Amino acid sequence: MRIGSQTLKFPKPPSIIESASVVGKKEGLGPLKHTFDFISDDSYFGEKSWEKAESNMLKQCFSLACDKGKLSPSTLDMIFSGDLLNQCTGSAYALRDTDVPYFGLYGACSTMSESLCLAAMAIDGGCARTAAALTSSHFCSAERQFRFPLEYGSIRAPTAQWTVTGAGAVILGADGAGPYITHATMGKIVDAGIVDASNMGAAMAPAAHDTLSAHFADTGRAPHYYDAIVTGDLGVLGQDIVRDLFMDDGVELGPRYMDCGVLVYDIEAQDVHAGGSGCGCSASVLSGHLLRGMRNGVWKKILFAGTGALMSPTMTLQGESIPGICHAVAIESERC
DSSP states (O other): OEETTTEEEOSSOOEEEEEEEEEOHHHHTSTTGGGOSEEOSOTTTTSSSHHHHHHHHHHHHHHHHHHHTTOOGGGOSEEEEEOSSGGGHHHHHHHTTSOSOEEEEOBTBTHHHHHHHHHHHHHHTTSOSEEEEEEEEOHHHHHHHHSOOGGGOOOOOTTOOEEOOEEEEEEEESSSSOOEEEEEEOOOOEEOOOOOTTOHHHHHHHHHHHHHHHHHHHHOOOGGGSSEEEESSOHHHHHHHHHHHHHHTTOOOGGGEEEHHHHSSOTTTTTOTTOEESHHHHHHHIIIIIHHHHHTTSOSEEEEEEEEEOOOHHHHHTTOOOEEEEEEEEEESSOO
């Protein structure tokens, strides 16, 4: 059921049956290390290239989610997945042997929330009984594609973020004990005119503000309705911009507002500049820290808003600005 301009309210909210998170060594040294299901000491994940490593990492994460949920992958009706690699090859190669209908997505770093939106729509609409939403990113494959290969030894700008080596997978079902996805707010492309590819937080923050504002207006809910409002990977700078934009609206988000790019690393000790980024940033934090916290009673209502920069190196080198996108899902312990 559509409410307002951009939000869907699910009459039969899909249940999160299970989730899994897999990360690399650097993420395993951060403050959320105890919330991840698997931490790899091998950045190659047993493979011979960074791109194959990312695929294997996502494959492991998907298998782990199925194992935890006591589900055979073949019983799933649909899989929604994507990543940052060209043509979403990380996901395609990871999932090519599943024999399950597959939708390849590109929402940049918003792919986790985008896949959750679409999977929830499919289940609530009666098109599927079970569906998986997952994504990944790898620091080394992202550096090679979007910036410079590691061998180049480039100096990172203070506003730059560190792409998380991580993956997250969430399995949704028509039935289950929750938590539940009750609403989805679909984002619009917002271009703030940022041309600096090393300042993704500033490029994505206006899209986060736009989608969150639409969610509050469409649902009639104020920010304090939620125990936590969590954006995807804006980092320190982008998080501050979102707070400032809401302050300009006369809205104080307060301590309930967090960003996965700030949570995943110890910003000072791990030298990640402005924080974490990448599809795997919000995916691993959601599938590990946030959903674990909901099941342990830390939070009962979370608004999860994945953010992404819809750019390519080719377009930025041609002087184009960086469009931003944000999709949000409301995750609640009880159906409402």
